[in-house]
Amino acid sequence: MAATLTLSRVRTVVQLVMLFLTVWGANILGPYTADKITTRLPALSCAYDQHNGGYCVLVPLQHQMKHRVGEAIVKAQAVTFQIVLPLVFTMASFLLFFLILGKAFCGWVCPLGTVQEWINRLGRRFGLPMHRLASDKVGRVRPLKWLILLALVFLLPLLAGLGVAPHGLGNPYCDVCPSRIVTTLLTANTDELALRTHDGLALALGALANTLMGFVIIGALAIRQPFCRICPMLALNGAFKHLSLTRLDKREHSKCESCGVCAKACPMDIPEIHLRHGRQAYHDDCTLCGRCAEFCPDDDVIRIRFAPLTLFRSSREYYRRRIAAEMPDGQVKPVRLVRKPAGGDAS
Amino acid sequence: MRCCLLSLLVLMSSAAFAAVERGGHGGGHGAAVHARESATPSWTRAPLLLAGARMGRTAVWIEAHNIAAEAITVIAPDTRLNAEQVAVIDGRGRVEPLREDVGAHHLLFAREQADGRIVSAASWWNFPTPGTSPREVLGRVRGGLELMPVDLPDRGPYREGTRHGFVLRMDGAPLAGVRVVLESSQGSRVVFHSDAAGVIDVLLPRDFDPAQVDREGRQARADFVLFARIERDGVEHLSAFNGPYGPDPMRQRDLSGGVAFMLLGMALAVPLLRSRRG
Numbered sequence: 001m002a003a004t005l006t007l008s009r010v011r012t013v014v015q016l017v018m019l020f021l022t023v024w025g026a027n028i029l030g031p032y033t034a035d036k037i038t039t040r041l042p043a044l045s046c047a048y049d050q051h052n053g054g055y056c057v058l059v060p061l062q063h064q065m066k067h068r069v070g071e072a073i074v075k076a077q078a079v080t081f082q083i084v085l086p087l088v089f090t091m092a093s094f095l096l097f098f099l100i101l102g103k104a105f106c107g108w109v110c111p112l113g114t115v116q117e118w119i120n121r122l123g124r125r126f127g128l129p130m131h132r133l134a135s136d137k138v139g140r141v142r143p144l145k146w147l148i149l150l151a152l153v154f155l156l157p158l159l160a161g162l163g164v165a166p167h168g169l170g171n172p173y174c175d176v177c178p179s180r181i182v183t184t185l186l187t188a189n190t191d192e193l194a195l196r197t198h199d200g201l202a203l204a205l206g207a208l209a210n211t212l213m214g215f216v217i218i219g220a221l222a223i224r225q226p227f228c229r230i231c232p233m234l235a236l237n238g239a240f241k242h243l244s245l246t247r248l249d250k251r252e253h254s255k256c257e258s259c260g261v262c263a264k265a266c267p268m269d270i271p272e273i274h275l276r277h278g279r280q281a282y283h284d285d286c287t288l289c290g291r292c293a294e295f296c297p298d299d300d301v302i303r304i305r306f307a308p309l310t311l312f313r314s315s316r317e318y319y320r321r322r323i324a325a326e327m328p329d330g331q332v333k334p335v336r337l338v339r340k341p342a343g344g345d346a347s
Numbered sequence: 348m349r350c351c352l353l354s355l356l357v358l359m360s361s362a363a364f365a366a367v368e369r370g371g372h373g374g375g376h377g378a379a380v381h382a383r384e385s386a387t388p389s390w391t392r393a394p395l396l397l398a399g400a401r402m403g404r405t406a407v408w409i410e411a412h413n414i415a416a417e418a419i420t421v422i423a424p425d426t427r428l429n430a431e432q433v434a435v436i437d438g439r440g441r442v443e444p445l446r447e448d449v450g451a452h453h454l455l456f457a458r459e460q461a462d463g464r465i466v467s468a469a470s471w472w473n474f475p476t477p478g479t480s481p482r483e484v485l486g487r488v489r490g491g492l493e494l495m496p497v498d499l500p501d502r503g504p505y506r507e508g509t510r511h512g513f514v515l516r517m518d519g520a521p522l523a524g525v526r527v528v529l530e531s532s533q534g535s536r537v538v539f540h541s542d543a544a545g546v547i548d549v550l551l552p553r554d555f556d557p558a559q560v561d562r563e564g565r566q567a568r569a570d571f572v573l574f575a576r577i578e579r580d581g582v583e584h585l586s587a588f589n590g591p592y593g594p595d596p597m598r599q600r601d602l603s604g605g606v607a608f609m610l611l612g613m614a615l616a617v618p619l620l621r622s623r624r625g
Contacts, residue, residue, distance in 0.1 A: 032480040032501045034424065034451050039477075050501065128620055181609075193609065194600035198564050207608045214612025222619040 006322055007290045007312050011107070015114040018043075022111040023186045025053020040093040042101075042237055043110035044179035051187045056179075057094040058233060062157040062171040064090060070161015095240060102244025103237045106228065107287035111186075112179040113228055116220040117267070123221035124332050131223050132329070133269040141229050142285065148173065149232035168201040175205040178213035178227055224267035224330060228287065238284030245307045248273075248288060250281035253301045262302060265295035265328035273302075295319060295328040388412055391530040393574040393587045394468035396455050399439060404475050405447070409455055410439040414468050416457035424481040425449050442472060450476025452499050454484055458491075465491060466585045471499055488519035492584035494527070494575050497546075504568060505592035508553045513588065514545050515575055521545025522577065531571040531592075541575075549573060555594045567594050 021037070022045035029035045037054040039047070047055040064087045098105070106113055124130070133141065152173035159165035174180055184192040193210065196202035212227075219226040228234055241247070250262075250273065263274035268285045273292045281302075293302040296314035304312040326332050388395060394414035401407045409419055418432040423445040433440035435457070444450050452473050459466040471481070481499055497512035505511065515522045527547045529537045535552040542548075551571060559567050574587035 030480050030482065031498055032451070032482070034478055034480040123620075131619060190602055190605075191596055191600065193605040194597060194602040195604040195608065196599060197601050197604070198561075198599040206605065210605050210608035211612035211615070214609035214614075215616045216612075217609075218613040218616035219619055222616075 006318075007294050008322075008326075011289065014108050015117070018109040019111050019114045021053040022109065023049060023183050024051050026051045029053050038093065038097065040090055040097065041109070042094055042098050042105040042233060044112045044177065044183075044231070044233055045110070046174075046177070046180045046183040048174070048180045048192050049183040049187055049189070052183065056233070057090065057236070058153055058173055058177075059171070060090045061087075061153055062173060065154055065157035066161035066170045068161075070158045070163075094236075095243065098237065098240055098244055100245060102246040102288065103241055103286055104246050104288040106231075106234055106237060107289035110179075110228075110233070111183050112231075113225065113287065115182055115186075116216065116225050116227060119217065119220035120222075120224050120267075120330065121332070124330050126221075128221050130329060130331070132264075133223075133229075135271045138269050138271065138285075144230040145232055145235040145238075148230060149235040152176070153232050153236075166201055168199060168205075172205065173232060175202070176209040176212060178209065178216050181209060181213045182217075224269075225287070228268065229285070234285060234287070241282065241284065241286075242279070246288065246311075247305055248282040248286055248292070249303045249305050250277045250292075251301055252277040253298055255298060256301070259297070261295050261297060261328050262292035265291040267291060267330070291328075294322050388532065388570070390532045390534065390570075391572050393528075393530060393572045393589070394457070394459075394466050394585070395570070395572055395587070395589045396457055396468050396470040397570065397589070398470075398472060398591070402441075406441055406443045407472055408439045409433075409442045409470075409472065411435050411457050411468065412438070414457055414466050415459045415461075416468070418457070420456040420458075421445060422454040422456070422484050423449055424451050424453065424479045424484055426483050444474045444476060444478075448476065449478045450474035451478025452481035454481065456489070463581060464583045464585070467491065467493075467587070469493075469495065469586075469588045470590055473499075473502075488516065490518055492517050492522075492575065492577060492586040494573060494586045494588045496588060499590075503593065505551055505571070505590060506595055507551050507555055507569075507592055508595045510548060510550050513547045513549055513573060515541045515547060515586075516545055517577065517579070517584070522575075525575050525577060527573060527575045529571055529573050532569045535571075547573070551592050553595065555598070557598070560594045560598050564599065565593065565596065568592070 022043065025037070026035065029037070031050070033039060039055040039060060040057040041054040042057055045052050045054050045056050047059045068086050101109070156165055156169045156172045160167055160169045181192045195206040195210065216227045256274065256277070260274045263269070263271050266273055267289060268287060270283045270285050272283045273281050288304065290304050290312055293304055293312055293314045296302045297316055297319040299315050300313050302314045303310045324333070388397070392413055395412040396419065397410045397412060399408035399410045411419065416435050418434055419440045419442065420430050420432050421442055422430045428445045428449065431445055433442055442453070442455065444453065452471050455470045455472060457468045485495055485497070485499070493516045495514055497514060513527070515525055515527060522541055522545050523543045525541045527539045527541060529535070529539065529549060529552070531552055531554055533552070533554040533556070535554045537552060539547045539549060555567060555569065568591045570589060570591055572587050572589035574585060576583065576585045578584070
């Protein structure tokens with residue numbers, strides 16, 4: 001039994017449960033927003049999906065930037081806590097969730113992350129080519145998520161609230177988010193796949209979103225977690241990663257320099273997990289999926305911790321079991337249909 | 348980049364304390380129904396509770412039409428709060444959340460009792476402040492003839508072309524085979540009949556004028572009322588439930604265009620599947 005229980009399998013079960021909760025959860029919890037677990041989840045659990053069990057924090061952030069902060073400034077009324085408090089409340093609720101699970105929301109809860117991961121597994125099963133981002137390219141892609149967070153989640157909704165930008169830019173991130181389309185399609189709802197044709201801006205944003213979604217779905221067959229790399233939630237989670245009790249920890253080890261298996265295992269192609277140690281190894285892009293710890297061949301080098309507790313630690317024994325079924329880069333080994341005879345080879 | 352983010356947050360907090368004299372559209376976000384100015388409805392003779400002028404995020408004028416009610420009963424979704432009555436003066440009453448911090452769906456009732464006739468109207472108002480689910484208050488029996496929805500729209504109004512369940516009860520007992528009429532401000536009139544469990548499966552008519560939808564987009568609104576009339580022991584009972592509905596969002600959407608752009612995105616990613624690199 002112990003031979004089959006791996007961190008990846010535990011994560012797969014958690015992802016399945018979370019996918020159900022974040023896409024179809026309302027079927028159990030109830031149809032109203034009031035029934036949701038939260039409306040400030042640090043994962044792309046889309047509010048356009050009426051069947052989900054909790055909403056993504058990026059929705060209230062955009063709305064509050066537009067409807068509260070922006071419009072309150074415009075009205076030039078007496079500034080009261082009514083203006084700032086909702087924003088603070090949203091961030092505080094987000095941080096409360098984040099305090100416990102931290103960036104594991106990306107690797108264990110986010111429905112879009114789960115869908116991309118499973119599409120990539122499909123690609124591995126069919127032997128499709130696999131592309132990894134080299135260190136220099138990773139460096140070029142990384143700023144995009146911050147730009148998207150600043151521009152689409154904070155700045156444009158604020159400008160729309162101020163009346164400077166068009167009203168249609170009130171929630172621009174949601175308008176281009178592939179999770180909006182993917183999660184609603186999972187509930188057999190095609191409304192969000194259809195383009196809004198009533199104005200040019202909505203049409204352009206919709207066309208961009210659909211193109212991006214199509215690219216992500218096919219791209220995920222060959223690239224691990226393609227959208228996660230530019231996801232503003234990854235940036236938001238990255239900004240507060242050291243506030244969380246759940247974290248990644250790596251200690252310095254003499255073999256690390258010549259090894260690098262952890263970086264190959266990382267679905268986000270983070271070279272720092274190989275090259276650095278201590279706090280610097282836990283990068284903004286980490287989704288706490290734990291693959292680096294699973295595929296680290298040495299004892300106690302990489303750990304996933306919750307406060308002082310170690311939830312998972314790398315070990316040579318675990319590595320041997322893990323590598324028997326899957327390569328660090330995700331390539332699966334052929335399914336063995338004939339069981340080996342007991343006692344090993346006869347020769 | 349993180350410094351930029353924190354700087355922006357600080358800047359925005361500071362900006363909130365700055366005074367900028369500009370006009371802009373206000374109104375709280377999140378209320379389910381869209382308030383409109385009062386107008387005497389000519390499209391129905393059934394009793395109505397219509398949303399009128401709205402005062403910020405925390406109060407709305409509810410207008411009673413075709414019913415001589417003295418008060419509107421407001422029931423919060425949180426069942427720990429007692430229902431409150433709002434006086435109807437000049438045909439309207441000012442409705443607020445029963446507690447400042449409990450919003451969401453508040454049920455509204457009005458009742459008129461005259462010789463040999465009991466008339467009741469029901470509707471709802473969704474305050475943007477978070478609150479609890481209305482399922483429990485919707486299922487409660489209040490006595491007399493009741494026509495209530497099984498569920499309310501979570502956000503926004505009902506939508507044309509969608510199906511919704513309503514329940515018809517008399518003193519808590521379901522009424523089967525009763526004629527229930529739907530009338531809409533767009534001029535539709537549809538007759539339904541309750542089933543053995545007193546349930547009416549209502550299909551909201553697709554009756555929006557395309558020109559109105561073109562003009563007002565997603566914000567276009569119409570009203571419907573569902574009412575039933577029965578007679579018991581020489582007393583006529585008339586019960587109605589009304590609410591707003593909006594156009595089918597697909598009226599202004601193009602599914603084939605959406606699929607085309609999705610396929611374009613997929614096509615752009617296909618080269619990734621061809622060669623092996625890195």
